[in-house]
Amino acid sequence: MSIYSEKDAKAILDKVIKLSKADECTATLSGSIDGNIRYALNAVSTSGIVSDAELGVQVAFGKRVGTATINEFDDKSLEKVVRRAEELAKLAPENPEFVPAIGKQKYGESKTWFDSTAAITPEYRAGVAADSIGPSKAADCIAAGFLADSARFSAMANSNGNFAYQTSTNLDFTCTVRTEDGTGSGWVARNLADVGQFNAKDEIKIAVQKATASKDAKALEPGKYTVIMEPAASAGLISFMMFGFDARRADEGRSFLSKKGGGNKVGEKLYDERVTIYADPADPVAGVLPWDDEGLPRERTPIITKGKVDYMQYSRYWAKLKDKQAKGQPGNLIMVGGDKSTMDLVKSTKKGILVTRTWYIRMVDPQTVLLTGLTRDGTFYIENGEIKYPIKNFRFNESPIIMLNNIEEIGKPVRVGDDESPFVMMIPPLKIRDFTFTSLSDAV
Amino acid sequence: MQRRDFIKATGIGLGALMLPIYGRAIAADELVGKLDVGLKKQLADTAMTAAKADGASYCDVRIGRYLRQFVITREDKVQNVVNTESTGVGIRVIANGTWGFAASSDLSADSVAKAARQAVQIAKANSKLTTEPVQLAPVKGVGEVSWATPIVKNAMEVPIKDKVELLLGVNAAAMKAGANFVNSMLFQVNEQKYFASTDGSYIDQDIHRIWAPMTVSAIDKATGKFRSRDGLSMPAGMGYEYLDGKKEDKFDLPGGNVGYGNSYDMLEDAVAAAKQAQEKLKAPSVKPGKYDLVLDPSHLWLTIHESVGHPTELDRVLGYEANYAGTSFATLDKWKSGKFQWGSDKVTLFADKTQPHSLGKVAYDDEGVKAQRWDLIKDGILVNYQAIRDQAHILGLDHSQGCCYADSWSSVQFQRMANVSLEPGEEKLSPADMVKDVENGIYIIGDGSFSIDQQRYNAQFGGQLFYEIKNGKITGMIEDVAYQIRTPEFWNACVAVCDKSDYRLNGSFFDGKGQPGQSSAVSHGSSTTRFNGINVINTARSLG
Numbered sequence: 001m002s003i004y005s006e007k008d009a010k011a012i013l014d015k016v017i018k019l020s021k022a023d024e025c026t027a028t029l030s031g032s033i034d035g036n037i038r039y040a041l042n043a044v045s046t047s048g049i050v051s052d053a054e055l056g057v058q059v060a061f062g063k064r065v066g067t068a069t070i071n072e073f074d075d076k077s078l079e080k081v082v083r084r085a086e087e088l089a090k091l092a093p094e095n096p097e098f099v100p101a102i103g104k105q106k107y108g109e110s111k112t113w114f115d116s117t118a119a120i121t122p123e124y125r126a127g128v129a130a131d132s133i134g135p136s137k138a139a140d141c142i143a144a145g146f147l148a149d150s151a152r153f154s155a156m157a158n159s160n161g162n163f164a165y166q167t168s169t170n171l172d173f174t175c176t177v178r179t180e181d182g183t184g185s186g187w188v189a190r191n192l193a194d195v196g197q198f199n200a201k202d203e204i205k206i207a208v209q210k211a212t213a214s215k216d217a218k219a220l221e222p223g224k225y226t227v228i229m230e231p232a233a234s235a236g237l238i239s240f241m242m243f244g245f246d247a248r249r250a251d252e253g254r255s256f257l258s259k260k261g262g263g264n265k266v267g268e269k270l271y272d273e274r275v276t277i278y279a280d281p282a283d284p285v286a287g288v289l290p291w292d293d294e295g296l297p298r299e300r301t302p303i304i305t306k307g308k309v310d311y312m313q314y315s316r317y318w319a320k321l322k323d324k325q326a327k328g329q330p331g332n333l334i335m336v337g338g339d340k341s342t343m344d345l346v347k348s349t350k351k352g353i354l355v356t357r358t359w360y361i362r363m364v365d366p367q368t369v370l371l372t373g374l375t376r377d378g379t380f381y382i383e384n385g386e387i388k389y390p391i392k393n394f395r396f397n398e399s400p401i402i403m404l405n406n407i408e409e410i411g412k413p414v415r416v417g418d419d420e421s422p423f424v425m426m427i428p429p430l431k432i433r434d435f436t437f438t439s440l441s442d443a444v
Numbered sequence: 445m446q447r448r449d450f451i452k453a454t455g456i457g458l459g460a461l462m463l464p465i466y467g468r469a470i471a472a473d474e475l476v477g478k479l480d481v482g483l484k485k486q487l488a489d490t491a492m493t494a495a496k497a498d499g500a501s502y503c504d505v506r507i508g509r510y511l512r513q514f515v516i517t518r519e520d521k522v523q524n525v526v527n528t529e530s531t532g533v534g535i536r537v538i539a540n541g542t543w544g545f546a547a548s549s550d551l552s553a554d555s556v557a558k559a560a561r562q563a564v565q566i567a568k569a570n571s572k573l574t575t576e577p578v579q580l581a582p583v584k585g586v587g588e589v590s591w592a593t594p595i596v597k598n599a600m601e602v603p604i605k606d607k608v609e610l611l612l613g614v615n616a617a618a619m620k621a622g623a624n625f626v627n628s629m630l631f632q633v634n635e636q637k638y639f640a641s642t643d644g645s646y647i648d649q650d651i652h653r654i655w656a657p658m659t660v661s662a663i664d665k666a667t668g669k670f671r672s673r674d675g676l677s678m679p680a681g682m683g684y685e686y687l688d689g690k691k692e693d694k695f696d697l698p699g700g701n702v703g704y705g706n707s708y709d710m711l712e713d714a715v716a717a718a719k720q721a722q723e724k725l726k727a728p729s730v731k732p733g734k735y736d737l738v739l740d741p742s743h744l745w746l747t748i749h750e751s752v753g754h755p756t757e758l759d760r761v762l763g764y765e766a767n768y769a770g771t772s773f774a775t776l777d778k779w780k781s782g783k784f785q786w787g788s789d790k791v792t793l794f795a796d797k798t799q800p801h802s803l804g805k806v807a808y809d810d811e812g813v814k815a816q817r818w819d820l821i822k823d824g825i826l827v828n829y830q831a832i833r834d835q836a837h838i839l840g841l842d843h844s845q846g847c848c849y850a851d852s853w854s855s856v857q858f859q860r861m862a863n864v865s866l867e868p869g870e871e872k873l874s875p876a877d878m879v880k881d882v883e884n885g886i887y888i889i890g891d892g893s894f895s896i897d898q899q900r901y902n903a904q905f906g907g908q909l910f911y912e913i914k915n916g917k918i919t920g921m922i923e924d925v926a927y928q929i930r931t932p933e934f935w936n937a938c939v940a941v942c943d944k945s946d947y948r949l950n951g952s953f954f955d956g957k958g959q960p961g962q963s964s965a966v967s968h969g970s971s972t973t974r975f976n977g978i979n980v981i982n983t984a985r986s987l988g
Contacts, residue, residue, distance in 0.1 A: 038959050040764045044573045046856060048545070048566075067526065071549065093522045093608055126573075144766035146959040176767040182775075252625060253663035253670050256987060260668035270987070360895045364906060364926060367670060368985040372904050372926070374897045395895075395902050395928065401987055438981055439928045441902035442773070 002031035002053040003118075003153050006165040012055065012073050013157035019082040022059035022089060024101045025159045026295070029055050032152035033118075037125035040144040042133045047125060057085040063098040064089045099316040101158045107290040107297050110166075110281040114194035117169035118151035124195075125149075128173070131200040132207075136177050139208045141184075145175030149195065156295050164291050171195050172417050176377060177207040178444070179215055184390070185444050186210025187357050187377035189232055191417025191424070193287065210356060210378035214390040219440055220381065222394060226352035227435040228345045228382065231414045231427040233355040233375075237400040238277075238333065239421035240361060241369050245303070247312035247322070256369050256401060257309065264312055271307040272407040278302045279330030286415050286424045288331030298328035330423065337428030340411040345431045347385040348409065352431070354380040354387060358396070361420070369399045374441055393444075394437035406433045478636055479509055479531070481648050485588070487556050488640035491535050494557040496642065498564040500537035500544075502580065504641035504811060505560075507533045507551070508853035511600060511634040517611040518627045519619060525604055532853040535560045539567035541577025543834075547854040581836035581844045583813055585644020591807035592650035594800075595683025599632040599654050602684050610687065614714045618660050621718035628658035628675075628714075631953060632684075633965070637810070645812040653803055653965055654686050655679035655953050656710055662721035671724035671923075673717040674908050676742050676890055677708045678950040679965060681805045695946065698879045699911045699918045701889055703742060705948050706801050720909060720921075727921040730910065732982045736885035737927060737975045738878055743907050744866070745950035745968035746891040751931040752786075752793050753864040753968065755900035756820045758829040758838065768959050770898025773931065774826060784826040787935030792867035793821040795830055797846055802863045802967035803951045804847075810857040813846035820864065824936070832859045851962040858962075861955060865969035869941035875972040878942055885913035886925060886980065891950070893926065904928045906983070924984040934975060942971035 004012070009029050016027040031053030038046045056069045059082070066089030070081040128147045136143035148171070155165040174189045188207040192198055244250065250257040250264035257265045281290045281298040290298050294316060302310040319326035346354060356378030364370040375393045382388065411429035418425065488505040495503035509531045516524040532549040533556055544567025546559040607630050615626040633653040640646045658675040680686045689709025697703045702716065739747070754760065755772040763771055778784035787793075797804050797815035806815050811833050820828050833844040850857035879887060890908025897903070910925040911918045951967035 036960060038767075040766055041762070043575060044570065045764060046543075046545075047570070050854070069528075088525075088527070091604065092525055095523070096521055097523075142763065142766070144763060146767055148960070174767055178763070178766060178771075182771075253665055253668065254625070254661060258668055258670070260666065262665055359898060362893050362895045364893045364904075364983045365924070365985070368987050370983055370985050372893065372895045374895070374902065376898055393897065393902075395897070395904060397904075397926075397981065397983065399985055399987070402985065405988075439902060439904075439979070441897045442930065443770070443897035443899035443901045 002033060002051045003151055003167065004029070004031060004053070009153065009155035009165055010157070010163060012078070013155060013163070015075070015078050016055070016057055016082060017157055017159050019079055020059055020086070020159065022061050022086055024060050026058045026101050027055065027157055029053070029155045030153060032150050034148065034150045035120060035125060036146065036148040037129050038146045039129045039133060042137055042142055044126070044129050047122065055081060057081050059085045059089050060098065061089050063094040063096065064092045065095055065098065066092055097317045099320060101160055102162060102295050104161045105291070105295060105297050107164055108282060108299065110287040110290045111284065112166060112168035112193060112287045112289060114169045114196065117149055117171055117193065117195040120149045120195060128200040132175050132204045135204050135208055139212060140180050141177045141208055141211050142180060143175055143177050145173070148172045154289060156291070158295070162295060164295065166289050168289065169193050171198060173198065173200070173203065175204060175207050177211040179211050183444060184211045184215035185377045186214060191415055214378050217390040217392045219392045222437045222439050224434040224436055226349060226408065226431065226433050228342060228349060228352055228354045229430045229432060230342050230356050231416050231429055233358045234430050235416040235418050235425050235427045236358050236361045236373070236420065237371055237403060238335070238427065239418055239423055239425065240363065240371055241400040242333070244369060245311060245313050247314045248318040250312060251322070256367065257312070266309050266312050269308045270401060271304055271404040273307040274407055274410055275304055275307050275404045276336040277304040278334055279332055280334060281331060283332060283334055283426065286332045286334060286426045288424055292329040292331065296326060296328040298331060301327065301330060303330070332424040334426040335413055335428055337410040337413045340409070342411060342429040345409055345411050345429050346382055346387060349382045349385060349431065352382040353391065354382055364397060369401055370397060371399065372397045393441040395439045395441055396436060397438045398436045403432050403435065406435070408433050479507070481638070484638040484648070485640065485646055487533065487551060487553065488638065488646065490553050491533070491556045491560040492640065492642050494560040495535065495537045495564055498561050500539045500564050500567070502538040502642055503560065504536050504639065505533060506810060506850065506853055507638040509636040510852060513600065513632045515604065515607045515611060515630040517608070517615060517629070519615050519625065520612060522608055530852060533559065534850065534853045534855070535563045536856065537563045537567050538578050539564045540571035542567045542571035542574045543578060544570065545856045578834050579837045580833045581842065583643050583833065583844065586647065587644065588646040590648040593652040593681055593805065595652050596685040597683045599652065599684040600634055610710070614658065614710050617711050618714040618718040621715040622662065622722045623660045623718035624663040625661040626658060626714070629656070631655045639808065639810065639812050641812050643812060647808045647812060649806060649808065651806060652683055653679065653681050654684065656687060656708060658714060658717070660714060660717035660721050662725055664725050669725055671721050673721040673724065674890060675710065675713050675717060676704055677710065677713070678704070679803055679953045680801050681803050682801055695948065697740065697889065698876055698887055701909065703740060703948060723921050724923055727923040729924045729984050730922045730980060730982050732980055734977045735980045736882050737978045738875070738882060738885055738887040738913065739973050739975065740889040741948040741970045741972065742890050742950050743888045744970045744973055746894050747905055748793065748864055748866060748968045748970065749952065749966070750894060750896045751900055751903055751929070751934065752820065753861045753966070755931070756829050757859055757861060758831040758835045759859045761829060762838070765957065769957055773899045773901050779826050779829065782825065785824055785936060786821045786826045786932055787824045788938045789824045790869065790938050790941055791821055791824050791935050792819060793864060794819050794867060795845065795847065795862035795864050797862050799863050799865070799949070799967065799969065802949055803965035804863040804967055809846040809848045810850050811844065811848040813844045813848065816846050818845055830859060830862055835859065849964050851964060855962050858958060860957065860964045861966050863967045863969070866941065866973065868944040868947045868971040871943065873940060873942045875942055875946060878940060878972055878974055879913055879918060880916040882913045882974070883915055886922070887911040887913055887918060901931055902928070903931065924982050926981050926983050928979045928981060934978065937975045937977055938973060939976050940974040942973070944971065946971035
């Protein structure tokens with residue numbers, strides 16, 4: 001069992017802080033129980049449970065910092081890890097960008113724990129695999145999927161008297177369903193904190209339907225198209241853009257938010273005025289811990305408001321240098337939308353392309369955040385409000401900044417988890433004009 | 445290649461408390477110790493005895509100590525020095541014809557025996573869902589053997605002070621040569637891996653790898669334009685001697701560039717990078733269209749990795765990776781036909797776990813199979829895949845190809861890419877001679893942006909340095925270049941490969957695969973190679 005209670009976690013962290021002879025000491029203690037099941041070719045391939053906990057200790061002598069970690073918590077081990085961090089700190093060169101540990105903080109509340117998710121059993125996971133494989137087989141399809149669930153605790157304390165503790169749960173499900181002849185492929189993904197909101201049987205219908213409906217895709221010419229991006233399709237592009245919001249990067253002239261002649265573009269309107277994105281640890285659906293990696297409190301933070309850049313992310317060092325206040329870094333991204341579903345957006349589209357998912361997104365030019373990637377597992381041509389036929393996948397070369405200027409319509413946000421993103425996201429389906437596809441892909 | 449692993453490893457995006465991602469952080473002097481081989485054998489025997497007693501028909505035991513050191517700097521500052529260690533045992537068994545796996549960080553005899561019994565229990569539970577029992581290609585036990593990467597200087601024994609001095613010296617040289625910013629790093633890995641199996645093998649291996657990446661940036665404040673040039677080093681299966689920068693390991697390349705072979709002059713490259721980052725700010729934008737591409741090995745490795753290495757992994761071909769990394773266009777029927785023209789007759793691509801200085805070089809893989817070399821594409825034709833013990837029978841092979849790997853004692857080993865490389869041309873040909881023959885082309889050095897679809901057909905690649913070639917001459921640097929390919933058409937457009945005197949390796953420290961994800965290090969070698977009539981796009985955009 002590696003989910004420590006607040007009392008037990010505090011007792012360990014208090015001992016660590018007391019043991020340290022350094023000028024300052026910050027310690028984090030976290031642990032999780034992670035379960036997963038993986039299946040492919042309509043059969044379970046692997047499943048496992050990993051239970052682990054880790055204590056990290058960072059100490060400083062002046063501007064010399066040392067970090068050590070350990071996964072044993074008896075008194076002898078605690079002493080060992082503190083001394084090791086102290087030895088490393090003494091060996092380390094001075095860090096001219098050193099900023100002392102944070103003071104005592106007040107954190108807000110956020111709902112991140114659900115008993116239902118923490119109670120997932122191996123039988124439940126096997127059931128999800130069976131619920132994916134059964135309907136796929138019945139439709140002459142082949143399922144490959146992965147369910148990963150976790151229950152976790154996070155605690156932090158420092159020699160200035162700060163302390164934080166919270167538990168969280170998460171469930172991530174993805175399933176790719178391919179037709180037996182390999183000419184059709186569909187996909188579904190769900191990311192949740194509460195497994196009570198999850199029903200694999202319902203989800204798998206989407207993937208099976210997309211797989212069978214995407215058989216015998218036609219080739220369209222690459223070019224600029226109106227696209228309906230499902231939430232998972234645009235999440236990766238929007239998340240990538242956040243790298244540019246680092247204030248130091250922008251002030252140094254290395255971001256799309258760098259200003260000609262120096263400084264950054266905070267306060268400038270760079271997006272369509274319907275674009276509003278904020279972070280809020282207390283969001284009821286996409287809640288995250290109320291503190292960031294440095295222990296700074298996360299608050300509701302406007303990032304883009306009605307198209308205007310409202311936020312730059314300041315590290316504590318850069319904030320000090322620029323005379324700004326360092327605030328907790330966002331753990332989630334919430335894009336404001338309306339009430340329409342993806343299919344509602346399809347209905348209002350004369351000619352366009354429905355994109356289920358984007359894949360292998362990489363930065364081509366950080367100057368403009370030009371990203372490349374491909375559509376995958378369900379790409380369809382829309383005419384007069386109806387899905388007409390499946391089309392071959394495209395490669396895109398597009399910037400999320402341009403994409404968020406070419407908005408036609410915004411639907412209802414849903415929670416999205418992205419394998420390559422550090423954020424939990426609420427992203428709506430988007431209708432975008434002039435989205436740039438540069439070549440065709442034969443991949444199914 | 446996985447972006448997330450790189451970000452995690454470098455600590456980019458983390459807060460003040462930079463915890464290492466691999467195991468616990470330890471003091472530098474602990475990085476040189478080793479576990480006693482006698483103790484490892486004893487523990488392995490304990491595990492195998494326990495597994496067999498509980499009904500396992502096969503058992504392998506991996507006792508691993510994974511050591512890593514990261515030194516991360518920017519300009520005149522050391523941002524982080526982290527030493528990590530992760531030690532434990534992973535036990536894999538076959539019971540009732542099904543795999544089972546369990547792992548523990550506790551190396552007491554009781555704990556190891558318990559993990560072995562747990563693995564058998566999991567195998568038996570999973571066997572209820574098994575449709576076909578595991579078929580293992582035979583391996584003859586080799587008894588007690590040991591092997592170590594032939595390093596000259598153990599990087600873990602070099603004092604941190606020397607490494608910091610090297611990187612800060614490199615940064616200072618780049619700044620002096622006109623850079624506005626420099627990030628440089630040193631990654632060192634030592635995998636101390638002990639493998640034992642019920643086939644009668646007890647294999648002790650000591651594997652070393654090193655990588656010294658850097659990014660040099662130039663800014664034009666007036667226009668708001670910024671450009672960067674990454675270092676041209678390769679991650680290598682070598683010790684600290686890789687950083688000796690020997691004269692005989694330097695290659696004179698067209699455009700006044702220097703390429704690096706089996707050692708790297710980081711200081712020299714930093715100065716070149718600073719000048720070239722400035723030059724990139726002023727270079728004209730490419731006119732899109734069809735060009736003949738001349739690709740340096742520091743660039744081509746990534747194209748080989750994505751368009752040949754991955755699609756020839758048998759588990760992808762069969763569909764086991766369908767939900768994440770994807771499947772492959774190189775289906776079994778194409779291979780069975782014996783006629784699938786992957787590339788032109790100039791193209792022979794081979795898998796090789798024995799290449800000196802490569803990231804994948806070992807004596808035995810993580811299921812005790814001897815490292816080997818085999819052809820994947822022979823004279824343009826698809827002739828083989830990459831398969832491990834439980835896949836070999838699918839290809840009608842009587843042996844595994846020895847490319848099984850786990851990134852930790854706590855991960856299950858599975859098929860991972862061997863070093864996959866392009867055979868050099870037989871006729872004498874240098875990069876300078878190759879350029880002389882090109883009327884309208886682009887010469888590309890260094891790897892850049894990369895993206896490929898889930899069946900490995902459509903790919904797009906950028907680079908670090910792009911030079912326009914007109915009528916056999918390099919006319920100057922150009923920018924905003926990316927090329928798009930369809931894999932078989934690209935390799936069929938290969939018209940010339942330079943000879944072996946130009947052959948160099950490069951590779952990736954962080955190749956991602958699997959769910960949960962695992963990372964592996966892999967090299968790819970080639971000589972400079974020419975591809976005719978490739979589609980080049982212009983990547984410049986305006987944000988208004």
